[in-house]
Amino acid sequence: xxxxxxxxxxxxxxxxxxxxxxxxxxxxxxxxxxxxxxxxxxxxxxxxxxxxxxxxxxxxxxxxxxxxxxxxxxxxxxxxxxxxxxxxxxxxxxxxxxxxxxxxxxxxxxxxxxxxxxxxxxxxxxxxxxxxxxxxxxxxxxxxxxxxxxxxxxxxxxxxxxxxxxxxxxxxxxxxxxxxxxxxxxxxxxxxxxxxxxxxxxxxxxxxxxxxxxxxxxxxxxxxxxxxxxxxxxxxxxxxxxxxxxxxxxxxxxxxxxxxxxxxxxxxxxxxxxxxxxxxxxxxxxxxxxxxxxxxxxxxxxxxxxxxxxxxxxxxxxxxxxxxxxxxxxxxxxxxxxxxxxxxxxxxxxxxxxxxxxxxxxxxxxxxxxxxxxxxxxxxxxxxxxxxxxxxxxxxxxxxxxxxxxxxxxxxxxxxxxxxxxxxxxxxxxxxxxxxxxxxxxxxxxxxxxxxxxxxxxxxxxxxxxxxxxxxxxxxxxxxxxxxxxxxxxxxxxxxxxxxxxxxxxxxxxxxxxxxxxxxxxxxxxxxxxxxxx
Numbered sequence: 001x002x003x004x005x006x007x008x009x010x011x012x013x014x015x016x017x018x019x020x021x022x023x024x025x026x027x028x029x030x031x032x033x034x035x036x037x038x039x040x041x042x043x044x045x046x047x048x049x050x051x052x053x054x055x056x057x058x059x060x061x062x063x064x065x066x067x068x069x070x071x072x073x074x075x076x077x078x079x080x081x082x083x084x085x086x087x088x089x090x091x092x093x094x095x096x097x098x099x100x101x102x103x104x105x106x107x108x109x110x111x112x113x114x115x116x117x118x119x120x121x122x123x124x125x126x127x128x129x130x131x132x133x134x135x136x137x138x139x140x141x142x143x144x145x146x147x148x149x150x151x152x153x154x155x156x157x158x159x160x161x162x163x164x165x166x167x168x169x170x171x172x173x174x175x176x177x178x179x180x181x182x183x184x185x186x187x188x189x190x191x192x193x194x195x196x197x198x199x200x201x202x203x204x205x206x207x208x209x210x211x212x213x214x215x216x217x218x219x220x221x222x223x224x225x226x227x228x229x230x231x232x233x234x235x236x237x238x239x240x241x242x243x244x245x246x247x248x249x250x251x252x253x254x255x256x257x258x259x260x261x262x263x264x265x266x267x268x269x270x271x272x273x274x275x276x277x278x279x280x281x282x283x284x285x286x287x288x289x290x291x292x293x294x295x296x297x298x299x300x301x302x303x304x305x306x307x308x309x310x311x312x313x314x315x316x317x318x319x320x321x322x323x324x325x326x327x328x329x330x331x332x333x334x335x336x337x338x339x340x341x342x343x344x345x346x347x348x349x350x351x352x353x354x355x356x357x358x359x360x361x362x363x364x365x366x367x368x369x370x371x372x373x374x375x376x377x378x379x380x381x382x383x384x385x386x387x388x389x390x391x392x393x394x395x396x397x398x399x400x401x402x403x404x405x406x407x408x409x410x411x412x413x414x415x416x417x418x419x420x421x422x423x424x425x426x427x428x429x430x431x432x433x434x435x436x437x438x439x440x441x442x443x444x445x446x447x448x449x450x451x452x453x454x455x456x457x458x459x460x461x462x463x464x465x466x467x468x469x470x471x472x473x474x475x476x477x478x479x480x481x482x483x484x485x486x487x488x489x490x491x492x493x494x495x496x497x498x499x500x501x502x503x504x505x506x507x508x509x510x511x512x513x514x515x516x517x518x519x520x521x522x523x524x525x526x527x528x529x530x531x532x533x534x
Contacts, residue, residue: 015426016400016469019442021451021476021533023396026349028443030076030390031133032341033383036309036355038083039118040109040362041324047360047369048126049118056372060125061118065374066360066367067129073366073380074387077180079135079308079355080123084108084190086182087141091151094119095170108190110323120155124176133179135308135355140184140206140223141192149209152181157213175213180353182221182249182308183207188232191223196235199223204244221306224248228286233293242302247352250290251309253363254280254336265314265327266492270462273332273491274430276312277460280336281435283310284343291350304352307344311357311364312336325362329377330494331503331524333364334487337382338439338458338526341389345441345456348394356383368497375500378487385485385505385528388454392443395453399425399438428461437461438468438521447532455529459521462491466521472533478512479534488525 037043050056050063057064081089085108093102094116101116127134136155138148153163156175164175183206185191187199194202200222207220222245225232236248256263256276263272291305312333313325320326337356344354356379360367366380401424426437439458444451459466472478487505495502505526512531521527 014402014469015438015466016402016471017438017440017455017457018398018400018471019453019455020396020473021444021453022473024444025394025396028345028348028389028392028394029352030074031353032344032348032351033073033075033387033390034077034079034135034308034353034355035070035075035359035366036079036083036357037081037359038362039081039085039089039106039114040083040358041321041326042361042369043358044118047362047367049122051117059129061122062126062129063369063374066369067126069367069374069376069380070130070359073383074390075130075132076390077133077135077353077355078127078130078359079137079182082108082137082185083309084186086137086185087139087143087187087191089139090143090147091120091139091154092147095121095154095166110321120151121170121172124155134176135180135182135353136178137182137185138206138210140202141187141190145206145209148183148206149211152178152210152218153213156216175216177216179217179219180221181210181218182223183210184223186226186251187223188226188229196232197239200236200239204240207244219246220244221246221308222248224250224305225290227252228289230289230293233290237294237297237303242298245303247304247306248294249306249308250287252283252286252307253309253311253313253357255313262314265312265317266330266494268332268492271431271433273462274428274433274435276332277335277339278433278435280312280339281343281439283307283340284347287343287347287351291347294350301350305350306352307354309357310340310354313363327363328494329364329368329379330492331378331487331489332491334378334382334503334526335458335460335491335524337364337379338386338456339460341382341386342439342441342456342458345389345394345443370497373497375495375497377495378489378503381487381503381505382526385487385526386456388445388528388530389441389443389456392445392454395442395444397440397442399436399440401426426466435460437464437466450532450534452530452532455531457519457521457527457529459523459525461523463523465523468519468521470517470519470529472515474515476533477515478517478531480512480532481509482512482517482529482531484508484510484519485528486522486525487527488522491524
């Protein structure tokens with residue numbers, strides 16, 4: 001990696017990742033690796049649910065291949081039924097015999113007829129098959145308080161009420177466990193075009209009637225801001241407190257162009273690549289500014305931040321329904337996913353959940369399907385590689401770029417501020433865009449009395465490989481086999497149904513010893529390293 005100093009001299013930089021296993025920072029909630037599903041395009045129908053009579057192998061209507069692939073990610077939480085669809089969804093339309101369920105127009109996503117074959121029972125069955133927590137989005141936009149209250153009762157209450165007996169008549173005797181409840185979705189936009197003060201009052205009214213039944217305790221999520229709408233956060237936080245909400249949501253999509261011309265998922269210039277990665281990294285600044293506002297009103301950090309919609313958004317694939325938001329998924333998307341997850345890990349003291357949009361066939365999906373075929377996208381591989389971070393503890397790590405002369409000074413013990421010539425990590429400059437060349441996060445888990453480090457790295461450069469020195473304090477040493485997973489390809493490479501493994505992570509093992517190891521990252525690559533330290 002090259003760096004040009006103020007004298008316009010080109011200096012070869014050494015990139016060092018400092019890791020301190022002793023400095024534990026925060027618990028990485030598994031829910032940061034959550035997913036999002038909506039009645040949009042082919043996410044639910046064809047993607048997840050095909051019905052019990054389908055020729056596609058299924059269990060109670062759920063595609064076996066999709067469920068198996070998602071279970072391999074240790075998927076922690078799944079959000080449903082939307083999205084914009086949530087605020088026009090009426091839960092009673094999706095219960096009882098399927099032939100009697102109400103048919104409605106999905107006004108947000110193409111005006112197609114939604115027949116409600118997939119409803120509450122089906123979604124919670126899916127979560128059982130995935131062994132994940134359900135996250136239900138309540139209809140605040142076009143619904144009623146009574147409707148919301150009775151849905152919670154239907155799902156979580158026991159006893160002999162009319163509502164619980166209705167659930168039993170529909171085949172479910174015991175109540176489900178339900179933790180996460182979002183009360184409204186994007187109520188500043190498709191969920192009702194509300195002002196923050198109006199929404200805050202509506203939210204408080206709705207949440208008051210979302211009761212805890214038996215041992216089921218709800219975690220209530222208020223609709224937070226879109227992107228850089230800091231005023232929404234300020235107005236909302238000034239009107240609610242931890243007695244009303246456990247968390248607020250944030251939605252942020254990475255769009256290389258503008259909303260009218262978002263850009264192609266596969267046919268993009270080098271400049272569009274760097275703009276995309278830069279915009280993805282911008283979420284860290286957005287998160288920090290929203291958290292600063294939250295701190296003013298919630299200094300004890302009783303209210304969490306949930307990034308419950310995030311990911312890339314491009315023009316749809318040519319020849320597909322523009323309302324279905326079907327897009328391909330390249331190595332560029334893998335870099336976006338890796339860098340975003342590293343950022344969420346780094347802010348896991350305040351971020352309790354994140355849900356990439358969406359799980360199958362929509363936007364930055366894990367999986368694409370076509371009839372009986374299935375393919376896993378490069379983003380899927382990133383989630384597979386990063387799953388070891390779930391439920392781990394974030395440790396201190398930071399990147400430093402040091403010139404060759406500074407490295408020699410360090411080795412000789414004469415390093416000083418004057419000779420080190422350090423900068424905070426290597427930087428890529430392309431036209432008017434500058435961004436870090438390396439994204440990283442490190443976590444630790446205790447296994448059999450030993451510390452197991454999980455190190456995740458992403459080289460954002462299109463052209464340059466990056467040699468990274470992983471440096472532990474002198475008291476520590478890497479020990480034993482290091483498992484190294486590497487995902488890399490050209491930024492425009494993607495998997496197809498004819499070539500489903502074109503972009504795939506591969507694993508190797510190496511014997512590591514000592515407190516310093518070097519890993520070489522190819523251009524446009526994601527790497528995960530697991531190794532014990534002692």
